[in-house]
Amino acid sequence: MSSLIPGQLTIIAPGVWRVLAQNPGMMTGPGTNSYLLATDDGLILLDPGPSDERHAAQLQAGAESIGLPITQIVVTHTHRDHSPCAALFPSARRLGPLPPDDGLQDESWQPDQILKDGDTLPLAQGDTLRVIATPGHVSNHFCYLIEGTGLLFSGDHLIQGSTVVIAPPSGSMGAYLDSLRRLQSEPVRLMAPGHGDLIREPMDYIAHTIAHRLRREEKVLRSLSLHPGRPVSDLVASVYDDVPVFLHGVASMSLLAHLIKLEQEHRAACDADERWSLVVPG
Structure with a gap:
């Protein structure tokens, strides 16, 4: 209890x-x-x-x-x-x-x-x-x-x-x-x-949290692949399809954080209209 x-x-x-x-x-x-x-x-x-x-x-x-x-x-x-x-x-x-x-x-x-x-x-x-x-x-x-x-x-x-x-x-x-x-x-x-x-069980909890965030990152990459050139507001429904819709406004903040991380790693890019796409290697 x-x-x-x-x-x-x-x-x-x-x-x-x-x-x-x-x-x-x-x-x-x-x-x-x-x-x-x-x-x-x-x-x-x-x-x-x-x-x-x-x-x-x-x-x-x-x-x-x-x-x-x-x-x-x-x-x-x-x-x-x-x-x-x-x-x-x-x-x-x-x-x-x-x-x-x-x-x-x-x-x-x-x-x-x-x-x-x-x-x-x-x-x-x-x-x-x-x-x-x-x-x-x-x-x-x-x-x-x-x-x-x-x-x-x-x-x-x-x-x-x-x-x-x-x-x-x-x-x-x-x-x-x-x-x-x-x-x-x-x-x-x-x-x-x-x-x-x-x-x-703090160490288990930390490991679980890291794994959860990396799984979410994979969903971001998958959504960018399926829906290139979309703003955060369009991507949030597919990336956070396991989260109630009323929380999507809050989830958009963490989605943007994921996208910025991918941009820093040269795996995603944002254009002048704040539309996100995958970066194609080569």
Whole structure:
């Protein structure tokens, strides 16, 4: 049975708790997961979630029941369902990436410390939280690994029960696949996603996700072969024929990301009218 109960403080590992925000929806699933991580003198709030005073109050109540103050805020990325609630904790120090300028980000997020790949943050019991740069879903995406336990906070790089949207220009399908392959070399034993419940077989899940994306790429190539010189809006129905029509608008973003990857690999080309075709070798 799922333990995803909105607003409830749920322990998921020693020194790690989850609070589910009350923002369910088509893009957020059951809602955004916020996590509290114990340090020697306080709590790191990882992905504070949407700007919601009720959620902030539940996070604060959770911290009080743990008996530690929220002293730091860390984000996996700056989409508006992940970082805006940081503004409701003005005394906490903010750490994370800068937001890209694509019109889809939380403009209120400005870190006190810009994190980079390989940085580490101290946790309780001498453990560390390591930053892993995982661009793809968005260019500024980070995952965070608790090195002693192998618990990975995957944000929107991998979520439970669904694939994520890759929306250009800040999203990149090529970077996404590269980031997934990078995680295959990390000692990940449990995954705590930005949406959905814990992923208990993370390496299988990563491999399945890579295979799924490559199968979708094959469908893109097949559709270009059958329907050359078509815009994304014409291609989406055949490439995503296994997805409900009401989701085709969202699927078009990931389709464009696939096409841009193929263009970068000189396997597809786009003309001045944004019509896509295969590149014929030779």
